[in-house]
């Protein structure tokens with residue numbers, strides 16, 4: 001290859017998941033949320049009774065929504081009804097059981113494989129996550145929401161009513177039934193975004209089973225919402241043995257211990273005692289970490305757990321995991337440049353170590369990025385077997401391939417795994433090294 005022709009290493013060529021679609025940004029402050037409301041011309045809130053078809057009398061969900069999502073201007077959702085819900089595994093691989101110190105929770109009835117769908121279900125209630133403005137109500141937006149919800153609760157059939165009222169409420173009751181309805185909503189709401197909204201994409205949904213999942217700072221499952229089907233899918237992030245609780249995360253798991261505890265206490269009124277917050281044994285990586293980026297202090301081995309030191313080390317690991325995204329892109333570009341100082345192994349080691357740290361912290365839900373980079377690194381090194389190994393692993397984690405775009409990306413990866421030489425990274429590192437040698441001779 002002539003020296004003047006640059007090697008094309010720009011990331012967009014490599015497709016998702018290296019280039020992931022960003023989630024809509026949540027309004028961070030009350031001021032920002034108010035500004036969005038103003039920009040929307042102070043939209044009103046209404047309740048949509050969600051049915052499978054136009055003719056159906058059964059309401060499966062009450063959707064309290066701002067007007068930009070029902071007037072059709074920004075793309076009406078399901079004007080003819082939502083259709084049948086997507087198939088969920090039968091029999092369900094879980095049961096809802098009492099859990100000591102946590103009320104009830106979801107427990108695996110059999111071993112559930114990593115990447116397996118545990119349940120797909122529709123919400124009973126969807127409500128806006130942005131809570132601002134008072135709508136002239138003496139109790140502010142929650143009071144307003146409560147009034148709306150109270151009036152529309154009668155749309156539900158008896159089954160939906162009792163399923164909803166049976167859910168947990170961690171919020172203090174101040175005397176009215178309306179508080180109980182909203183308390184349940186705020187205790188059990190899981191992020192359910194509607195991206196076609198012009199101003200308010202951020203909603204929360206309450207689910208009959210998925211909302212039973214208790215929290216862990218190293219959760220073994222993750223819930224993803226499909227706005228077109230109005231359905232939430234719960235997916236195992238690692239193998240869940242029979243008898244183990246199925247957990248999700250209620251807070252940003254990348255945040256430090258103190259921030260997580262504070263958030264959980266404020267929003268859900270409990271102190272987390274998961275194995276990352278209250279470890280009963282020292283945490284060690286399953287393999288020694290070799291890449292300098294992962295040079296993380298390890299508390300000294302001893303019989304007694306040094307809680308402070310363990311939590312500090314866990315905070316450092318989570319911080320490094322959170323920061324690795326931008327580091328990854330720099331490493332990748334440098335590793336592919338003809339003047340790279342890195343060895344062939346460096347980039348691979350960085351991501352293999354990341355997978356070890358992710359498993360240590362129970363944060364496997366973000367491992368897909370490292371797996372994609374490992375596949376691309378093998379392609380760049382013309383290592384066909386390595387590319388197939390990581391590529392197949394990526395394909396087996398099917399939770400990223402939702403929607404039309406996801407299906408296309410999955411198909412692209414399947415094609416690349418079948419014919420590794422067609423993958424966009426094929427031979428890039430080999431070519432870069434060849435150029436370096438060529439330069440040396442000249």
Ligand SMILES: C[S@@+](CC[C@H](N)C(=O)[O-])C[C@H]1O[C@@H](n2cnc3c(N)ncnc32)[C@H](O)[C@@H]1O
Pocket residue numbers: 101102103104105167168170187188211212213214215216268269270271272273274
């Ligand atoms: C969405 S509900 C989860 C299901 C609930 N446990 C039930 O019985 O229906 C959230 C509530 O469960 C409890 N919870 C969840 N995770 C917990 C944990 N790790 N430790 C203690 N309590 C927890 C808290 O009371 C929290 O407010």
